[in-house]
Amino acid sequence: MKIDIVSVFPEYFEVLNLSLMGKAQSKGLLEITAHNLRDWTHDVHHSVDDTPVGGGAGMVMKPEVWAECLDDLLELEPPSENGPAEELAFPSSEAEDSPDEAILDFSEIRDDALLDEDAADVMDRDATVEPDGGSDNGATNGTDMAPTQESAPVLIFPNPSAPLFTQRDATELSHAGHLLFGCGRYEGYDARIPEYYRAQGIDVREYSIGDYVLNGGEVAVSVMLEAITRLMPGFMGNPESIVEESYTGEGALLEHHQYTKPAVWRGISVPEILLSGDHGKVDRFRRDEALARTNDIRPDLIEALDCKALDKADRKT
Ligand code: 6GU
Helix, strand or coil: CEEEEEECCHHHHHHHHCHHHHHHHHCCCCEEEEEEHHHHCCCCCCCCEECCCCCCCCCEECHHHHHHHHHHHCCCCCCCCCCCHHHHHCCCHHHHCCHHHHHHHHHHCCHHHHHHHHHHHHHHHHHHHCCCCCCHHHHHHCCCCCCCCCCCEEEEEECCCCCECCHHHHHHHCCCCEEEEECCCCCCECCHHHHHHHHCCCEEEEEECCCCCCCCCHHHHHHHHHHHHCCCCCCCCCHHHHCCCCCCCCCCCCCCCCCCCCCEECCEECCHHHHCCCHHHHHHHHHHHHHHHHHHHCHHHHHCCCHHHCCHHHHHC
């Protein structure tokens, strides 16, 4: 998996060379590059932010610098000029048809036709941005191959005002081939940045990691990256250890308590049933504890539980 991170503090990500993430990089499983956003500025002050339009406190990250950087890393040509807004809203040539017609057509075409159309969109984009043609890019993209999920980049912006990043997102993104994270600072980034790249057909995500405010996206990106990469095949020495964890799967519960030896420590015993050697009883004990703890600590997870994830014995407890 190729991972690009853009930040005004790329040094933050030196920690990713340590521990399991470092090992995964040496193994060639991960290729992480932290870029300095200021490398794409042209002014003497290397400025990346400006005052908010409409007033208010703080500074907002400017779209121009981000776009130069993201165009580079996504290998997109910048638009030839800053055209009218309509041009950005309808990047593909088909979109010039009436929108109503397009919606009707859409519902009638088969899945594989849809894929073909996606491929055609990509080819159109290449064709319009590379009028000289015959480049090596054209040779790899301009065939009958639809872009696979593995090869398409995903552009991710940490944002405290976005939907929560969950284990489900981590699992999905662990199959991606290229992730590009854009770390905002100050009061955030100009909202037209994600809007523009979505309009170019890029898979753009915005995520918050929790209901609290951090100074910037760097720590949030570290959190998301760790959650994503540990789910990659080959990352963990013991892949079984990720199967039974909290927040995994439809019946996500908090985990039961864990104990190791000695059986009595400072006068506190481990629950006796765990020493019984009866696997059925141990499983039942752990399951009950997981349900009880989840009900106490995170009743919202019990609410969200799929009934099918409960067994008959669960209902009695
Ligand atoms: Cl993604 N960014 C910032 N700045 N603060 C946060 C966050 C993200 N998620 C929670 N707090």
